[in-house]
Amino acid sequence: MKSRMLLYVLSLVGVAALAANKVVYQNDQSPAKPEPEKAGRPDAAPDTESMVDTWVRYAMPGEHHKLLEKMFGSWNMAIKYRMNSEAPVVESEGTCQRKWILGKRFLLEEFDGGSLALPFQGLAIYGYDSFEKKYTSVWVDTMNTAITTNLGTCADSCELITFVGQHGDPWTGTKRPSRGITRFVDDHKHALELYEPGADGKEFKILEIVYTRRKPNP
Secondary structure: OHHHHHHHHHHHHHHHHHHHHHHHHHHOOOOOOOOOOOOOOOOOOOOHHHHHHHHHHHHOOOOOHHHHHHHOEEEEEEEEEOOOOOOOOEEEEEEEEEEEEOOOOEEEEEEEEEEEOEEEEEEEEEEEEOOOOEEEEEEEEOOOOOOEEEEEEEOOOOOEEEEEEEEEEOOOOEEEEEEEEEEEEEOOEEEEEEEEEOOOOOEEEEEEEEEEEOOOOO
16 A cells, blocks of 8 residues: 555646646746647546556556465575586576565575586576566576576466576577476476577577575474
């Protein structure tokens, strides 16, 4: 309720600012002619309350954010990775912490992947874009200087999220597409699978991470 009231007040302030700006502009010019009545016109602006209601609908976390609750908390990770379809699989163990930020609109992840040839750490932000109607993620890590973004969707049951993205390939100088799947086993376990096209164009699994919720210390 407080958030709704705040948005309402901010909207009123915005409307007042626009009106004041219009008056100042008109005072600097020749006298403005009265505007025709907007009532009934197809381009008539919506009333302030309708604008606030619309903004609240897009600004507040909703039903889809509840799925991200399954990812909240502290996790042990079993990681399997390979550079290409012919390379041997490298296994590692790691941990990650996820916490809600910005009024439970986004999950912030701190990722420690142990050593995959080199020590590997990363940060991620997960969310749901109510305008795009898609899950979103942003990723950065110690093996890259790029910011990777992904968009995802889930089926009606939402037992898994399928997402797509792309990243730069320094060996070819091109963008490589990627496809990922997050599978929710239950509230205490989920898994990530990441697929990319190999040299032959066929898709292969480049990464798999199984997350198991860490038990609190006794």
